[in-house]
């Protein structure tokens with residue numbers, strides 16, 4: 001727990017971020033979890049994964065931008081990305097963070113940038129997933145989602161719910177009532193016990209409770225986890241309830257549990273791989289290390305052999 005908290009603290013530290021991003025030792029190691037620094041590299045990885053039978057969601061890395069110009073550049077990158085996915089006929093949607101589109105500056109700015117992306121996605125019959133960030137942004141994210149999904153009729157947008165938050169049971173019911181597409185994950189940020197379950201067993205239990213609601217009543221839920229016990233439960237539950245494989249998808253992160261990914265594909269389940277790319281990979285990498293500090297060993301070993 002101490003190590004997890006330290007790694008999550010490091011994820012948010014701007015000085016470490018600057019140093020690591022330029023470190024010639026750490027940069028190549030990020031490649032285990034990040035497709036590359038360029039769009040071209042990410043599109044090539046997408047093609048390879050599609051050939052293996054996996055769907056993809058592409059994430060242009062970045063968060064917490066502080067200037068409107070930066071947010072506009074992120075918006076334009078997503079628009080180019082959607083155009084390229086369509087041009088190359090790839091099986092991929094996109095995932096994005098509202099703080100990369102300017103949410104820290106104003107919710108109107110983030111909304112306008114997201115709307116421009118959604119319009120292009122709609123033209124290509126594609127879908128946009130809004131990632132969920134720390135609990136400081138949960139309400140603003142869900143509000144913005146509803147404005148565009150209900151208020152402006154963008155049915156090609158979905159959100160993410162985190163099972164570590166106490167509020168998620170209520171949020172799930174509202175999203176089910178709206179017919180919204182939800183990705184369910186456990187949650188990757190450092191949260192206080194006032195808003196999130198501190199014990200992993202409770203987070204896991206809540207994941208199953210929320211997944212059950214989504215599988216029974218949701219709109220094509222994305223079950224994002226590498227937890228073998230939960231995946232086994234999903235397979236059992238859907239079999240028992242007669243829920244067919246085209247009514248939900250599993251989702252996993254690029255580079256994590258590739259054995260499980262191959263197994264699910266071999267068994268004929270829908271699987272979407274979350275493929276991040278871009279130069280701003282540092283906080284993403286630190287969150288992956290925090291989830292499984294044993295990954296640090298992988299990095300240390302690689303450093304020893306250099």
Ligand code: FDA
Pocket residue numbers: 130131132133160162185186187188189224225226227228251252253256257273274287288289291292295
């Ligand atoms: P858990 O942490 O219990 O891990 C189960 C097993 O998976 C481990 O025992 C290990 O074998 C393997 N594993 C997990 N993480 C690993 C890692 N980093 N490296 C190697 N092995 C690992 N979070 C969030 O807050 N907002 C979001 O929008 C998203 N979006 C998202 C999309 C997708 C497609 C996925 C898969 C995950 C997210 N997450 C996320 C991250 C999520 O909240 C969570 O932190 C991770 O998925 C790890 O939790 P697991 O469910 O895998 O379980």
